[in-house]
Amino acid sequence: MAVTGKEITRILATDCGSTTTKAILIEKRDGEYRLIRRGEAPTTVEAPAEDVTKGVLNAVGEIEDLEGREFLRSTKDGIDVSPDGSGGVDIYMSTSSAGGGLQMTVAGVVKSMTGESAQRAALGAGAIVMDVVASNDGRLPHEKVSDIRRLRPDMILLSGGIDGGTIDHVVELAEIIRAADPKPRFGVGYKLPVIYAGNREAREAVAGELGGSMELKVVDNLRPVLERENLGPARDTIHELFMEHVMAQAPGYSRLMSWAGHWVDGAWEQVPIMPTPGAVGKLIEIVAKNEGIEVMGVDIGGATTDVFSVFGNQGESVFNRTVSANLGMSYSVSNVLASAGLENVMRWVPFRMDETDLRNRIRNKMIRPTTIPQLLEELVIEQAIAREALRLALVQHRELATGLKGVAQERTIGDAFEQTQSGATLVDMMSLNLLIGSGGVLSHAPRRCQAAHMLIDSFLPEGVTMLAVDSIFMMPQLGVLSEVLPEAATEVFDKDCLIRLGTCVAPSGVNRKADVLATVRIERSDGKTEEHPVRAGTMLLLPLGVGQRAKAVITPARGLDVGAGPGAVWSGELEGGVVGLVLDGRGRQPFELPADDAVRVKKLQEWSLALDTYPAAFFGKGGR
């Protein structure tokens, strides 16, 4: 969507989250786009307000109060988007994940092939995939029918068959969908949107099955040949139908949609409302592309945790997004405990605690999700839970961010000893360059080193990795902005959104005899050189501030890898940040915490002191 006409200098963007509506004001001042103000208010999609625009007006109202200027229409029933730059703002846009976000069921013939491709398309568009129906998923037809009916998806994506492949199985899936006849969550009177993105030769038969009873939209096959995915058309159509059908039914959204847009040469041009995760994904893709690096982003919310990644695969950059629908820090906090197990949460707590007490505390957070830790002890527990939520979200991401399965691979004699399979995960923590964390528990951690510590513990980056956090969860708004004004989005992202924490250096591999896993020699910008051993089982924090760079030569112990291959010396530049340079000698592949409880607690305390994660005095009191 290119912009023509007058220059846009004042931008208002909101993100209607499941609990909070966040508004940001961006302005072009002295030739650069910068974040000026931020406001927030509770989301009002539920009773008693049942109108999402009320929360938007409140959040924008907070910006008005703080800025002492007006951005709402004089009637207070909308955003004042001016055609000539006279008042209000030049453009307004929004993302949304309120009301549970976009919930989809996807279908494909073979679960690990077209089923997975359909899942990737839906996830990439920002949906929560509630179920993957496939001809070979092990369920009987009537079980599939009742599952589709019970889940009541907002939309269904049906794929299956490469072009010219199976027709029978695809039509059978269409039959199952028709028999289920699921009723949408919002709006009793409208037809359920179904996107068909499968074998082009089955289009007619599928239309025959679904054409009358559903809102059927046919797009290009998302897996036209086994060796290639074509997810773009399906993703775009999901966005389109999300706007037209799903959002239009949710309370207040038709009004919100009418507000979002700007004037181009005297004519009103709408800016579509994007699903929040879809917008974040767009931004991550842009960052990876602009800088030519591998990026992973994680957004840990109250109800869900999203993981986005761009990794290289056979010379191409592949974007993936997964959503762990029930891993989060408030609504879903108990599910983290149920999924990870109490022991896994407790292993990150650097003091001993009664199990009944811990369980009750976590449950009380679940039933009153908006409360915040007042005591340090409570903060430590929340951050322990966050580590497990993040770890589990990464496990799920690894499983779906894979190469295409079922593809015949050409192997040369040189590949004979590399037992790689088609469909192996693309996630490679060694080649990863940048890891970005977002979401309250990371972005609002009282100390930035806590965010860095959580990211390192849960994602276990290997070799040399830059860590960063999204300062105030602006990524959704910047994602939708990137559609209209890409330069403004990247400028604000770089200057106001991304807070660089620093670089983590972590040797990976097995060498049980080595006391020193690597030696890091750095040359600072003033020419001073230092040498630091990365001792096994320790962490060390070196000062290296924001914008500072140091030349480094990292020599790993025999058999260990820091990015240049096992035993090979790595040289390059390390970038600093608000935390600094973290040398992590706790090991990777494998990473293990001490099994003995007393030793584990002692080690956790040591690492916390090394990184200045929690106040030193904390471990001195109460027998900790």
Add this chain to the structure above:
Amino acid sequence: MAFAYTPGLRVAGIAVVRKERRLPLKGETLVRVGDEVSADTIVARTELPGNVKMLNIANVLGLPPGDIPPLLTKRPGDPIGENDLIGQTKGMFGLFKNAVRSPIMGIFESYNEITGQAVLREPPIPVEIDAYVKGTVIEVLGGEGVVVEARGTFVQGIFGIGGEVRGEMKVVVRSPDQELTQDLLDESCRGKVLLGGSFVTSGTLRKAIAGGVKAIVVGGFDDRDLKEFLGYDLGVAITGHEKKGITLVLTEGFGRMTMAKGTFDLLRSREGLMASVNGATQIRAGVMRPEVVIPVEGQEIAETERIAGAMDVGSPIRCIRAPHFGRLGRVAALPAELQVLESEAHVRVLEVEFPDGERATIPRANVELIEE
């Protein structure tokens, strides 16, 4: 700005309670606007489409899917009985015929010439919904259901399990800080909604189920007991569908927690009246809290309307997180500037004064308003 938005749970002595009674699918409403209904009056009904059975006729008969239609003995829409003949091959000289029979009773819905599959559908499943509370029908939602309005006591809990039940309110403890123990249960509790005090265990719940108790309203419950009682660790807080034979409503939270005195006294004053209780809780998009509704006749509505969620100096509040979890007090001050907590977080806070005169500073997010 001297107020904060902190929605509390509703505890109202007399309130107008409107309950939407909606069918899962469009159907038929059986009452009209103005009708007086009792809690068990059926107000709407519908029929859910029956379960589907897919039968691959081409496979059974061993023929290509396109050859099947002339061999079918049923047409789309025809009723079928269990074991009815659906189709058969011509055989050889009228012998060696292959036949396919219906595994279910219902309707022959369709046959697909590409897949060879027939869709057979079982008879529709009737669904009825009742009024849930005694009151008046004030709105008919087309064919989808009705809105029933009742006047009475309305208490929201914080968490519950089990669905809608009804029973007479009975008080079994002396004070809000007393635990509801097994020895307090006897034959007089059968069919009743019991008001407990601070705590209940899974053992007591089981004894209550055996004794025919309909529901228990109590301050707190241990999560460990919840896991043991349900047989699984509850992940996401979406409840109401448990079939445990009892509905449980917690008014305060997890752990041993004295029930708020106002809640306890109010429910105690309704002893002997019929209560409608629902444990269904959804803590995510579309928050739903468990509730106790007790229709009361002959009392004027004297409810004062407050601005939803507005908090001011003097507002009664409850602390909902450590270190003061469960304590009640009044807002003493609402400082505008952010303050630093022990956890080192910078947040908006308030000063609370407890009944014993002690004052404390706590995050605004960690209190809830109590309605007076």
